[in-house]
Amino acid sequence: MALTAAEQERYSRQVRFHGIGSEGQDRLARSSVLVLGAGALGSAIAETLVRAGVGRIRIVDRDYVEWSNLQRQNLYSETDAEQRLPKAIAAAQRLRSVNSSVTVEGIVADAAAEEIGEYTVGVDLILDASDNFEIRMIINDISAKAGIPWIYGACTGSSGISMTVLPGESACLHCLIDELHAEGDTCDTVGIIQPAVQMTAAYQTTEALKWLAGQKDSLRGTLVSFDLWENRHVSVATEQLKRADCPSCGEKPVYPFLSATNLSKTAVLCGRDTVQIRPARAVLLNLELWEELLAVHGEVRRNPYMLSLELEKHRIALFPDGRVLIHGTSDTAVARTLYHRYFG
Amino acid sequence: MQVQLNGKTTLLSEHCITIADVLAESPWSGRRILVEINGEVVPREAYGRTSLSEGDQIEFVHFVGGG
Numbered sequence: 490m491a492l493t494a495a496e497q498e499r500y501s502r503q504v505r506f507h508g509i510g511s512e513g514q515d516r517l518a519r520s521s522v523l524v525l526g527a528g529a530l531g532s533a534i535a536e537t538l539v540r541a542g543v544g545r546i547r548i549v550d551r552d553y554v555e556w557s558n559l560q561r562q563n564l565y566s567e568t569d570a571e572q573r574l575p576k577a578i579a580a581a582q583r584l585r586s587v588n589s590s591v592t593v594e595g596i597v598a599d600a601a602a603e604e605i606g607e608y609t610v611g612v613d614l615i616l617d618a619s620d621n622f623e624i625r626m627i628i629n630d631i632s633a634k635a636g637i638p639w640i641y642g643a644c645t646g647s648s649g650i651s652m653t654v655l656p657g658e659s660a661c662l663h664c665l666i667d668e669l670h671a672e673g674d675t676c677d678t679v680g681i682i683q684p685a686v687q688m689t690a691a692y693q694t695t696e697a698l699k700w701l702a703g704q705k706d707s708l709r710g711t712l713v714s715f716d717l718w719e720n721r722h723v724s725v726a727t728e729q730l731k732r733a734d735c736p737s738c739g740e741k742p743v744y745p746f747l748s749a750t751n752l753s754k755t756a757v758l759c760g761r762d763t764v765q766i767r768p769a770r771a772v773l774l775n776l777e778l779w780e781e782l783l784a785v786h787g788e789v790r791r792n793p794y795m796l797s798l799e800l801e802k803h804r805i806a807l808f809p810d811g812r813v814l815i816h817g818t819s820d821t822a823v824a825r826t827l828y829h830r831y832f833g
Numbered sequence: 834m835q836v837q838l839n840g841k842t843t844l845l846s847e848h849c850i851t852i853a854d855v856l857a858e859s860p861w862s863g864r865r866i867l868v869e870i871n872g873e874v875v876p877r878e879a880y881g882r883t884s885l886s887e888g889d890q891i892e893f894v895h896f897v898g899g900g
């Protein structure tokens with residue numbers, strides 16, 4: 490399949506680049522990617538890949554555009570925020586206007602394992618632009634099971650991190666970490682600057698271009714971590730951390746995060762206009778530390794059994810076992826958005 | 834002993850012998866991190882038996898979560 494004259498012109502600078510060439514461009518045009526999350530990273534990643542001329546992109550998000558997104562989520566406009574458009578819809582519209590030759594699919598969903606599994610059908614690569622580790626572990630298991638590579642990326646403050654996971658070859662995320670508990674430092678609690686987003690997305694999309702253009706040998710092969718404000722940059726070789734007994738990618742995989750028992754539970758409490766989110770494993774939180782962390786958002790009340798505060802007009806209660814009650818909604822997607830925004 | 838911890842010269846207290854000791858005293862305790870010493874990554878299960886030496890370059894790489 491040769492490039493048309495218009496495509497030759499459009500992608501000329503990228504085709505001239507030694508790592509891509511006409512063959513790489515042709516491969517890009519035939520590729521299909523899944524971007525999970527349409528926040529800051531999702532915006533940056535999707536725009537880069539659509540401009541680069543991937544064939545098909547599916548972008549999934551449960552949230553809607555807000556005023557506080559505009560500082561860094563580059564697909565959205567003031568009009569989107571005024572209309573409170575779902576991010577997946579606003580993103581898809583913008584992406585289609587950027588490159589009409591790309592098939593763009595925007596999906597508004599609070600996706601869990603089953604849905605994400607469906608979205609990956611026919612996909613060559615999964616890009617992580619999510620905001621919590623539970624989803625990342627689900628992606629990691631789906632990737633291992635389906636044999637589709639994924640690229641982890643995350644950022645807060647002025648720092649970011651990324652790693653490419655090739656099923657059957659590299660260490661997976663579960664080989665490296667097994668703690669999913671909330672740590673409390675999210676973009677909404679410690680803030681974020683746009684360059685940290687762009688840098689993380691640059692690492693992710695460069696790896697994506699290499700993979701999709703058929704330049705596997707050029708993949709970085711390390712976990713990269715940086716802090717732009719502190720002028721720090723670390724690259725870690727992770728091969729030795731690949732575990733033969735990893736429950737996700739080892740010799741006898743059980744894909745633990747595809748089974749509901751290992752995931753947090755969301756339940757609407759009947760008649761109370763309240764959603765409860767309970768972590769998969771009971772943890773023991775230090776409420777005093779959490780009080781400090783959350784104090785920036787307003788008055789926090791603490792007693793030995795729980796702390797409570799108001800976040801975005803919702804009263805929230807946090808218990809030492811990690812359980813959170815979100816009052817003033819019976820919509821689990823709204824509750825999960827709030828939860829991941831403030832608790833990680 | 835004096836080490837480089839995430840690029841900063843850091844004086845460890847006397848009873849800090851292993852990585853586990855340093856972690857226990859730091860704000861990194863219980864967080865999602867990966868540890869590298871002098872460019873070599875250290876598996877989690879080896880934190881308690883990996884002793885530190887004067888001048889070691891220690892990196893605590895934090896798996897941040899936002900996006």
Ligand SMILES: [Zn+2]
Pocket residue numbers: 660661662663664665731732735736737738739
């Ligand atoms: Zn693994």
